[in-house]
Amino acid sequence: MLMERIASGSQWSLLVIASLILGFLFQAFHVPAALLLGPMIVGVLMGLLGATVRIAPVFFKIAQGILGCMIAQSLSPSILPPLLNDWPMVLLVLVATLLASGLSGWLLVKFSSLPGPTGAWGSSPGGASAMVAMAGDFGADVRLVAFMQYLRVLFVATAAAFVARITLGDSASAAAVIWFPPVDWRFAATLLLALAGVWLGPRLRIPSGALLLPAVVGAVLHSTETMTLQVPEWLLAMAYTLIGWSVGLRFTRPIFRLALQTLPQMVASIIGLMLICGGMAWVLTQVLHVDMLTAYLATSPGGLDTVAIIAAGSNVNLGFVMAMQTLRLLTIIVTGPAMAKFISRSAKPSSSMP
Template identity: 45%
Template sequence: MPDLRTVFRWIALLAASAFLAAALNLARFPAALLLGPMLVAIVFGIRGAGLALPRPLFLAAQAVIGCLVAHSITPEITRTIVDDAALICAAVCVTVLAGAILGIILTRLQILPGSTAAWGSAPGGAAAMVAMSEAYGSDPRLVAFMQYVRVAAVVLTASVVARFFVDGSALPAVAAAEPAPALSVLATLGIAALGAGLAMLLHIPAAALVGPMLLGAVLHTTGIASVSVPGALLDAAYAGIGWYVGLRFNRETLRAVWHALPGILVATVAIIVLCGSWAWGLTFLLPIDFLTAFLATSPGGLDSVAIIAVGSKADVSFVLGVQTLRLFTVLLTGPILARWIARAAPGPGA
């Protein structure tokens, strides 16, 4: 059983998260229920609270978000990918290339080892990148820190950008306030469990999110089942993902990466600016708004970007089409890029 101090810390985390989320919601920030808990958890983690969200709860939160996304997906997502395939592939390639270039720079400057810099700079799902980096011999602590620093920065930046493109009626908390039929909720929970389970058995990347998203989208758009996520469950999923990301920041990790921290921060800002510039360029090539382009090219986690996209005026189909394609591209090309970037390391006499 957890000791009393741990219980009190969780209560304090919950209370502070609820307060900040409410304040951000009043300020009309999209994804306030993700952003508030994440920022509070970062403070708790760095101050040595010693808390960590169990991974099964994080996977459950991802499955709920997958069902939320499935509810928003229409057949247009397929048509969008087919109709704009060339530009979508270009958007994916630009982001992946930007991550590779930053990895090479970090390696050449000897800020990080080559393979660690490659996986840490890769703009894919943070959890998937950490898992694959460990399998390929990289330092998972450094990769996790780089990935979650970028996720936190992307969520914060995207929320600020979305704040100026969204009205108060589009916030997630408002959208989730409608009562959901009990049968529909049970069907949704079944889709979440079955989709995540099948995706894990098939070793699909980001299985807990992608499985329910794909299965739910098929069943929902064909009318076989109705996907409906109750507000309380959605709020808990938002907070769970925010806590999981935020609590990954702790004193031990900071000490381990202290020498690399300035380079990591500069690299994080650089890739966000590069992707933001490409997003601005896409608005001249496609009939999409800047928010949609920014979220589609954002080098953050698929789950967090999906939350912001669903809770704002963005074109969810386009955003998820680009993000999903990029995730699979990074997973397929990651080992090759890691070896390529590792070769960029200067020799002993350099």
């Protein structure tokens, strides 16, 4: 393959330069999450062309920890009243998402050659990395689950960013960015919090713990004014880029070939789920009086981290988005095994994948 003939050092150089060009080009056109989408698209193209470079899992988790600290700055007790006051609607949206993902997985297994557990876990709209980690324990093909999850992340991230661009116009990213603000000891403490989440998350068996732990602990520290978190733009840009590369480089040609025979069904399943979640977003705007973009991001079936990045660059209610996304992640984790068993037993695929 083309990229395999290029030395590893040259691949890294190409990855960095192309990502910078595309990322800043997107930023020039005020595309939300430009520094996520640019590296992600470059990673996909290089992965399909045979690139051998990869982002070490620990760096992906550190990037999630930094993202968690950024999210913490927007989480406050003020997001709870809307969720508690309208808990029936919040519960209805969670259940509807669960049923929609279950139907999506059932139809995918029914009308493709995917094994039941693989289709079920690949269709679950929780945190992509958490779904991949859990899938192997329930008899699913982890390679295909990862492909399906990150294909949906790619679709959702791209769609959400452009919906934000269309909705907000030039105001989506028009604010001047201060790349290198002054920092003090709180910057070191913020980094320590991010690293603590990376270390503790797996040990406490918390799904997406590298992101959620710094977000929750940081929100308590930030909202009580115990400590103001400092997450400068240059650090966020590095985190966005690492997450984009981690997702994009997973799209290797061998995995793509393996998934090719069921790719149309996968794409149809993803688009169907996105449309259903978009409908639920409209319902949320009518009941909870949140703007359409906030509701859209809150219900989008993408990865927790990528949705957070898009929300952060879109002037929406980030706290509400993260509260809804986290509730859905926890719901999927609890119900996922039972859903996978049900789909495996009730949906009878027409053939078996070799």
